[in-house]
Amino acid sequence: MSDYVLSVAVFVGIWVTLALSLNILTGFAGQVSLGHAAFFGIGAYTSAILTANYGQSFWTGFALAILITGMTGAVLGLPSLRVRHDFLVLVTMGVNFVVVALFKYVDFFGGAMGIVNIPAPSLFGHTFRGGAPYLILVWVYALATLGVSWYLSKTWTGMAFNTVRLDEDAAAAVGVSVPRFKIYAFAISAALAGGAGSLYAHFIGSVFPDTFVFLESIAILSMVIFGGVGTLRGPIVGAIILKAAPEMLRFVQDYRFTLYGALLVLMMLFQPMGLLGDDSWLWTKLQRLFRKGS
């Protein structure tokens, strides 16, 4: 595998993780967030600062990135207890801008210069920046995120998320503590995105505020919605297509945010359940084909 293909595959794995983690918050618990890139960034900066500035190992940085971003997510989820739907969208967007501004203007976060010289991970005395081991690491983490999503969808927690998404008042009236599950959703979703941030930081070797801007949040949300929000297959396929296409087609790269925006609008108009959502055109066709074939 060439370095180029390898690095595309690493990026796709990281964005699959981001899409799946946002899907837990938005697809499962129904809390639409336009600030997911902030959690991605908090994870990346946590890991970068701990390793580059405080001499910690990658593994410590990675673990703390998950932990600290999860805790931040729980705190930043607090507004969701007070505002609903449309306002939450605005609040999460605002959070994204504030977080990026902090990265940019607070010296501790390296300012506009970001954090550089982030060390590569090592395992059993063997250091690996890119290459197959890193690719495996990224995809193992993506699979773990998928595992968490799958597990949630099978448990009472997942069921409680469903009720919060479908009808908050009715959820409360069957005994679901709505605020608690909103905070859980924010924390879990953020924690998983934080891990993705750490993997990103140690792959690139440097982090800059501009990577984690509001537009990136839109991109991640587009992947979730394009693929099929609330399903497991949807965000994966959405992220693979929408991340790989711009990486491989130069001319798409320049217009990628235009592409994400346009897709978001088109999907909302014609296939709000996404490409592979439960009642979508393609998924229905695929199921029929599969049934005929078997």
Place this chain on the structure above:
Amino acid sequence: MLEVQQLNVAYGHIQALFDVSLSVNEQEAVAVLGANGAGKSTLIKSIMGWVQPASGDIRFEGESILHLQPWERVRRGLALTPEGGRVFPDLSVEDNLRLGGYLQPEEAIREDMATVFELFPVLEERRKQIAKTLSGGERQMLAIGRALMARPKLLLIDEVSMGLMPILVKRVFSVFSELRRRGVSILLVEQNAFESLKVVDRAYVLENGRIVLSGTTEELQADPRVRAAYLGG
């Protein structure tokens, strides 16, 4: 068991309940009768905690529950069958029922689900069906079943007869009698005075947000105003 005291509820400038006081005793079934817009649902929502009253108190088993969130009230032993068969539309019949037993152990859920299927066999036939595709009547049954799954001490029921054919109304009300025998108290708000009065011990009449009349079933059935307004003369 339940005491509503001097309850005033307003939506913005519009006041919906005025000094409403009523009580439900242990193992009692009580009806609140009233026309459209009388404030029946507002009363139920206040008891459940969906709506915050402007003044007054709601006490359950001797303690004020006003400061409790809806889910905490469920823990205390309240359950609700909401107006219009409001269930979780995108979930299956079975999942809706399981959610009713959200706070119950797995074993109780299994037992109670069997009981609910016994009461409403049609729900068992349709256990995998998505709730939004149920008929209005089936949805009402599901809403009742879901509330039963919570093993409530007091069941709040908002107009369950609406949209049900007469035979099913009878059926549902007979379920209420059965529940009472098992020790569940019931507060039901209804327009259907005729059927309600058959199964309750006492009733209140709510008009324009005020309790205008109360008494035992016999007293109300004999009252000329009730006969004229709710029992068709």
